[in-house]
Amino acid sequence: MRSYHTSEQKERALLVGTAIQGQEMLLTLEQSLAELARLAETAGVEVIGEISQHIRRPNPATLIGRGKVDELKTAVAALDATVVIFDSELSPRQQRELEHVLGEDVKLLDRTALILDIFARHAHTKEGALQVELAQYEYRLPRLTRAWTHLARQAGGGAARGGAAGVGLRGPGETQLEVDRREIGRRMATLRRQLEDVRAHRRRYRQRRQAVPLPVVALVGYTNAGKSTLLNRLTDADVLVQDQLFATLDPTTRRRTLFKGQEVLFSDTVGFIQKLPTQLVAAFRATLEEIQDADVVVKVVDAADAVAWQHYLTVTQTLTELGANQKLSMLLLNKVDLIPPAKLRKLRDLFPDGIFISARMGQGIDDFLARLESLLMALMVEIRIQLPFRRGDLASLFHRLGQVEREEHNANGIIMRGRIPKSLMGQFSPYQLLASVETGEIDTAGT
Numbered sequence: 001m002r003s004y005h006t007s008e009q010k011e012r013a014l015l016v017g018t019a020i021q022g023q024e025m026l027l028t029l030e031q032s033l034a035e036l037a038r039l040a041e042t043a044g045v046e047v048i049g050e051i052s053q054h055i056r057r058p059n060p061a062t063l064i065g066r067g068k069v070d071e072l073k074t075a076v077a078a079l080d081a082t083v084v085i086f087d088s089e090l091s092p093r094q095q096r097e098l099e100h101v102l103g104e105d106v107k108l109l110d111r112t113a114l115i116l117d118i119f120a121r122h123a124h125t126k127e128g129a130l131q132v133e134l135a136q137y138e139y140r141l142p143r144l145t146r147a148w149t150h151l152a153r154q155a156g157g158g159a160a161r162g163g164a165a166g167v168g169l170r171g172p173g174e175t176q177l178e179v180d181r182r183e184i185g186r187r188m189a190t191l192r193r194q195l196e197d198v199r200a201h202r203r204r205y206r207q208r209r210q211a212v213p214l215p216v217v218a219l220v221g222y223t224n225a226g227k228s229t230l231l232n233r234l235t236d237a238d239v240l241v242q243d244q245l246f247a248t249l250d251p252t253t254r255r256r257t258l259f260k261g262q263e264v265l266f267s268d269t270v271g272f273i274q275k276l277p278t279q280l281v282a283a284f285r286a287t288l289e290e291i292q293d294a295d296v297v298v299k300v301v302d303a304a305d306a307v308a309w310q311h312y313l314t315v316t317q318t319l320t321e322l323g324a325n326q327k328l329s330m331l332l333l334n335k336v337d338l339i340p341p342a343k344l345r346k347l348r349d350l351f352p353d354g355i356f357i358s359a360r361m362g363q364g365i366d367d368f369l370a371r372l373e374s375l376l377m378a379l380m381v382e383i384r385i386q387l388p389f390r391r392g393d394l395a396s397l398f399h400r401l402g403q404v405e406r407e408e409h410n411a412n413g414i415i416m417r418g419r420i421p422k423s424l425m426g427q428f429s430p431y432q433l434l435a436s437v438e439t440g441e442i443d444t445a446g447t
């Protein structure tokens with residue numbers, strides 16, 4: 001009988017956690033390992049065991065101590081592991097030495113390589129794919145060893161994203177890994193050029209967008225916090241939502257009208273994670289620019305996660321590294337539908353400024369939008385104007401970009417009161433009313 005199902009044999013991973021004395025850790029060793037296990041699952045790997053070590057002084061050759069290396073070797077053999085994944089980043093030397101110890105049949109990855117692998121799977125736009133490939137070369141170049149090329153050959157050529165190459169080897173395929181460093185350098189230069197083209201295109205698009213200066217609200221947060229779910233709830237974006245880490249790599253921006261008619265742009269962004277090397281974040285420039293250009297940063301935290309507080313700290317730290325910590329910001333505690341009342345009370349104490357929402361169920365969304373609307377006032381100035389009837393264009397601009405509090409039509413024109421973005425002052429000031437409208441005494445500046 002012929003079977004049409006070719007069930008792919010999952011790779012079997014052994015995880016290695018380390019806590020290095022004196023090195024500050026946001027998560028405990030166990031919590032960080034649990035996160036690494038989720039990353040491994042997202043990469044399609046089955047986790048079959050864990051070992052860990054508290055290290056006083058890291059071994060420059062193998063990171064973990066010699067005894068631990070023996071234990072690792074024994075465990076790999078006993079559990080028939082095909083992959084070993086370190087939770088900390090391995091130096092090129094440690095990578096080489098450990099590969100040597102483990103032998104050719106076992107693949108060795110660290111957290112960064114694992115995340116790069118997930119990125120390679122999840123990048124869908126041209127820019128996303130280019131920047132992941134570049135980041136992978138940057139990461140691999142100093143680590144190019146016999147083992148890598150050997151494995152790449154095993155994996156077969158054409159192992160593009162999501163291909164059959166297996167964890168850690170998706171992305172640049174066999175031929176590319178086997179060529180010498182100089183050629184890789186050339187490939188990287190090409191990638192950089194292509195990226196520059198794509199980016200120039202995107203910049204032009206942004207400039208067009210900025211011609212109508214709608215405020216940009218960036219949704220940022222730890223991976224899996226619910227940013228895309230929230231964007232979908234707020235707009236008709238239809239972004240992919242998954243219970244996976246790093247489901248979103250490419251930013252999506254959509255428009256939405258607030259209660260008083262003001263329009264804003266909401267941007268979904270790539271998630272953050274603890275111990276994410278900054279150069280990896282930097283690879284995602286599109287996302288970063290989206291955050292750096294934003295008028296308001298909305299931090300989304302999965303409040304149902306046991307380590308919500310640590311996630312919040314990671315997000316705050318990463319924003320600081322990106323130079324975006326001075327922006328107007330709001331804090332959303334998401335997934336309240338999953339949280340029992342007693343725990344919710346504790347969370348409210350922990351996050352007194354937080355707005356509790358459920359992006360999935362819709363709770364708290366109106367409250368969030370109302371508070372966003374008042375926050376946006378900080379970017380605006382109060383104004384009273386009288387427009388001649390022929391300037392209906394300015395009246396509709398006021399509605400879209402400002403917050404209209406009062407509007408009257410009389411024999412002299414359209415009288416409007418409310419707030420407009422500071423950047424529009426130049427266009428509106430010729431029609432500004434200096435005297436009180438209510439008395440009917442019209443005194444238009446500049447006419």
Ligand SMILES: Nc1nc2c(ncn2[C@@H]2O[C@H](COP(=O)(O)OP(=O)(O)OP(=O)(O)O)[C@@H](O)[C@H]2O)c(=O)[nH]1
Pocket residue numbers: 221222223224225226227228229230240241242243244245246247248249270271272334335336337338357358359360361
């Ligand atoms: N119960 C519940 N689940 C939610 C809520 N919001 C999001 N989720 C779930 O959380 C998971 C992650 O949601 P996403 O919207 O993909 O999260 P994200 O922040 O965009 O994640 P990345 O793009 O991977 O960084 C999905 O399984 C969602 O269905 C919520 O309010 N309540």
Ligand SMILES: [Mg+2]
Pocket residue numbers: 227228229240241247248268
């Ligand atoms: Mg997402």
